[in-house]
Amino acid sequence: MAEETERYTCSKLLIPNAHTAKEQPIFVKATWFPSHFHLAVTDGLTAWHCHPSEKEVKQRAAQWDLAVSEYLDLSGRYLGLQQQGSVYAFDDAGDGHKRLSWTFEKQGITMLWRWKCLLSPDSKKSNVEILDFLTGSNNKISGKVVGENELFEKMKVEAEKCLAQSERIANERLEFESEIYAKFLRVLNSKKSKLRELRDKLSKQENTEKYPQEEDTDKTESFGEESDFDRSDEDPQKDITSSSTDVIANKPSRTKRTKRT
Numbered sequence: 496m497a498e499e500t501e502r503y504t505c506s507k508l509l510i511p512n513a514h515t516a517k518e519q520p521i522f523v524k525a526t527w528f529p530s531h532f533h534l535a536v537t538d539g540l541t542a543w544h545c546h547p548s549e550k551e552v553k554q555r556a557a558q559w560d561l562a563v564s565e566y567l568d569l570s571g572r573y574l575g576l577q578q579q580g581s582v583y584a585f586d587d588a589g590d591g592h593k594r595l596s597w598t599f600e601k602q603g604i605t606m607l608w609r610w611k612c613l614l615s616p617d618s619k620k621s622n623v624e625i626l627d628f629l630t631g632s633n634n635k636i637s638g639k640v641v642g643e644n645e646l647f648e649k650m651k652v653e654a655e656k657c658l659a660q661s662e663r664i665a666n667e668r669l670e671f672e673s674e675i676y677a678k679f680l681r682v683l684n685s686k687k688s689k690l691r692e693l694r695d696k697l698s699k700q701e702n703t704e705k706y707p708q709e710e711d712t713d714k715t716e717s718f719g720e721e722s723d724f725d726r727s728d729e730d731p732q733k734d735i736t737s738s739s740t741d742v743i744a745n746k747p748s749r750t751k752r753t754k755r756t
Contacts, residue, residue, distance in 0.1 A: 500528070500529050501526055501527060501528050502526075502527050503524070503525065503526055503527070503628065503632075504524070504525045504527070504571060504574065504575035504576075505522065505523065505524045505525070505625070505628055505629055505632060506522070506523050506525075506574060506575055506576050506577060507520055507521075507522055507577070508520070508521050508522075508523055508574075508577050508583050508585075509577065509583070510583055510584060510585045511582075511583075511584070519538065519585075520538070521536055521537065521538050521585055522536070522537050522538075522539075522625055522629070523535070523536050523574055523595070524536075524624075524625050524628055524629075525571065525574050525575065527567060527571055529564075529567075530549045530552060530553070530563055530567075531547055531548060531549045531551075531552045531567075532547070532552070532567060532570065532571075533545070533546045534546075534574070534595070534610070534612065535615075535621055535624065535625055536585070536593070536595060536612050537618070537621060537622050537625050539622070540618070540622075541591075541614070541615075541618050542615040542617075542618040542621030542622050542625070543592070543593050543612035543613060543614055543615055543621075544612060544613055544615050544621065545595070545610050545611065545612040545613065547610065552566065552567070555608075559606070569599075570608065573597045573599060573608075574597070578597075578599070580600070581597050581598050581599055582597065582598045583595075583596070583597050584596045584597075584609075588611055588612075590614070591614040592611060592612065592613050592614055593611075593612045593614075594609050594610070594611050594612065595609060595610055595611075595612050596608065596609030596610075597609075
């Protein structure tokens with residue numbers, strides 16, 4: 496069960512050299528288990544190892560008031576990749592052994608963690624194991640990078656196709672809109688021309704209807720005058736009688752004289 500949950504890291508740590516200003520690199524390969532860890536360290540020539548037991552890890556975690564899982568996670572963070580601001584050291588511990596240490600800040604307090612690394616009985620074998628791990632990891636990373644590059648190229652090709660298709664659709668849309676607008680303008684101008692024609696016809700028709708109406712009015716007035724004249728000619732006897740009556744009525748009357756005897 497522990498083997499199923501183990502994980503591996505390998506980091507390059509730059510260690511300050513007390514004799515020179517140049518930093519000395521070391522490689523740390525770590526195997527992380529649920530309750531402990533194994534370290535394999537090399538400077539390219541000599542190798543060391545650190546295999547603390549579950550009990551030792553639990554005691555170290557208790558010293559810092561941490562759970563074992565928290566202690567392992569924090570250790571993996573600083574040993575899996577060199578952290579900026581942390582001071583790493585790989586000091587002599589006598590008899591060819593070394594002491595690997597690193598610092599970190601927690602709640603404003605600088606803490607120092609360290610583990611003793613024992614000299615490997617077979618440095619050559621240990622170095623080969625570390626190099627094999629690095630080679631395998633590099634191959635995995637290279638394969639992943641190659642796969643990502645291939646995926647990127649495919650996505651790039653698809654993106655270019657999509658871009659070309661988008662441009663084609665945009666051009667077709669512009670052509671379609673231009674054609675539709677041109678047809679619309681032709682129809683609109685045709686409708687305007689027809690409306691002007693209809694307006695002119697309507698105006699002419701109104702003028703035509705207006706002039707005959709005035710002529711009819713004049714004819715009606717003339718007909719009224721002629722009717723009065725005709726009416727006077729229709730009954731001349733009546734008019735003569737009326738005139739005679741008027742003359743008699745206006746003639747002065749004579750007074751009879753009385754004869755005296």
